[in-house]
Amino acid sequence: MTSAFLIKIFGLSEWTLVAFPFFISIVSCLLAYSLAAHFFGRLVLHSNRHMRQFPPNIPMIAGLRFGISWLSKETVAYLAPVLVIYYRYILKLRPLTAYSNLLYVGLGGLIVIAAEAGFYRAFSGDWLFHFHELERNYTVHGALFFGQSSPLFGWPEGGYVKALVKRLFYTGPTDLLNSFGYLPSFAIVSLAWATVIRDRRFITVGSWFVVLMLMFNFGSSSLMSYKPLPLMFRHYPSSLSG
Numbered sequence: 001m002t003s004a005f006l007i008k009i010f011g012l013s014e015w016t017l018v019a020f021p022f023f024i025s026i027v028s029c030l031l032a033y034s035l036a037a038h039f040f041g042r043l044v045l046h047s048n049r050h051m052r053q054f055p056p057n058i059p060m061i062a063g064l065r066f067g068i069s070w071l072s073k074e075t076v077a078y079l080a081p082v083l084v085i086y087y088r089y090i091l092k093l094r095p096l097t098a099y100s101n102l103l104y105v106g107l108g109g110l111i112v113i114a115a116e117a118g119f120y121r122a123f124s125g126d127w128l129f130h131f132h133e134l135e136r137n138y139t140v141h142g143a144l145f146f147g148q149s150s151p152l153f154g155w156p157e158g159g160y161v162k163a164l165v166k167r168l169f170y171t172g173p174t175d176l177l178n179s180f181g182y183l184p185s186f187a188i189v190s191l192a193w194a195t196v197i198r199d200r201r202f203i204t205v206g207s208w209f210v211v212l213m214l215m216f217n218f219g220s221s222s223l224m225s226y227k228p229l230p231l232m233f234r235h236y237p238s239s240l241s242g
Contacts (some may be wrong), residue, residue, distance in 0.1 A: 024072065030160060040201055059101045063108020070109070071116060074134070078215050085207040138222050146227045153230060167228050172217045177232040184213065 006016045069076040083102070120129035138145050146153045146167065148160065155163035177185045187209055194202035223228045 020072070030072070056104050059104035060108040063105040063110075064112055065108075066105065067109040067112025070113065078212060078219075081211045081215070082208045085211060086117055135222060135224055138227065145221050145230055152232075164228070168218060171232060172228065176213055176216060179231075184209075 003017065003020045006019055010016050066076065066079075082103070116126045116130060121127045121207070126132060143150050143152065148154050148157075153163075153167070191202060191206045191209070194206065216229055216231070219229050221229050
């Protein structure tokens, strides 16, 4: 939606196409740095063990921001299980506090999603326009997704089961572990070492990493049928480099 807004204002060009993803990437780097400083600093678990009941507006604002992130990029939904795991860890400390805070976060996110649905209902007559367009994208650009006719991920007649098993248990995990210069493989080794020495600082980030790996490997690109996510490296036009 944000990229569409930029294109509407400044016209279609390479810059309007990459401006927002570039901005999000920079912000993600800052977020990664902040999280690393938080989880692996000297006061890693202090804030968790002294978690207090925030006023309802604080977690609700967090939920509103989560919902706005959804408007920017749907893949933010991959963070939802991470939040559940994180709060499950905190539940061992103060269950009622964690539940109430999580409830307000969820409420804030639902407000944004409901507002988006109302907007689409007013302009298109379809409450679920967002999701229907996602599904249409899988149909129009089927060659880029897991389907029999896809030149990238397709299979011969009768070969669906074999292709699915290969994607879920061989090519998928292999591609994930080898991506980004083998960083996921390095993370696996780090988690194994943290488990051996029982370093509790890795609990949250380790759970985050494992959940994302499982979702990327076993998640579906379609809401109507099971289509494993296509795992491939991005290739940008040469005109964008240099």
